[in-house]
Amino acid sequence: MQSKRKGDIIFIRLFPGEDVNDELKKACKDHDIKTSIVLSGIGQLNNVKLGYFNEKGDYSPENFEKPHELLSLTGNICNQDDEYVLHLHAVLGNERKNAIGGHFIDGKVTVTGEIVLLKTDIIVGRVINEKTGLKNLLLE
Numbered sequence: 001m002q003s004k005r006k007g008d009i010i011f012i013r014l015f016p017g018e019d020v021n022d023e024l025k026k027a028c029k030d031h032d033i034k035t036s037i038v039l040s041g042i043g044q045l046n047n048v049k050l051g052y053f054n055e056k057g058d059y060s061p062e063n064f065e066k067p068h069e070l071l072s073l074t075g076n077i078c079n080q081d082d083e084y085v086l087h088l089h090a091v092l093g094n095e096r097k098n099a100i101g102g103h104f105i106d107g108k109v110t111v112t113g114e115i116v117l118l119k120t121d122i123i124v125g126r127v128i129n130e131k132t133g134l135k136n137l138l139l140e
Helices: 020-028
Strands: 002-006 009-014 037-049 063-064 068-080 083-093 098-120 125-128 135-140
Touching: 009 020, 009 037, 009 068, 020 068, 020 083, 020 098, 037 083, 068 098, 068 125, 083 135
Parallel strands: none
Antiparallel strands: 002 009, 009 098, 037 063, 037 068, 037 098, 068 083, 083 098, 125 135
């Protein structure tokens, strides 16, 4: 992973075999990020796991082992209790140019990953909603 920052914008380059979540957390630590917005993410990934929230505790994960283009990665990252919490959604495209999307759970870089973060000084957290089981954004 390589990253470069100017002001509050951080460009991240991921390399083949790297885990998207692990490298995003490393970049956040390297740049002392408390909260960030994922402005964009493109590239190509394999072994991607996407989810769709059905009900409490059920994200209905689905694996996509073959390479897919990462058409869009959006979401936010916050540091809570010295641990980075990622809430990301992705749109992927296959070789037939069909798009699929959902809650981004995991994925590895196949060719390249290019992600841009916006660092913010807004402190947010996440708290589990007992009714839904979701980690809701906490704005205090």
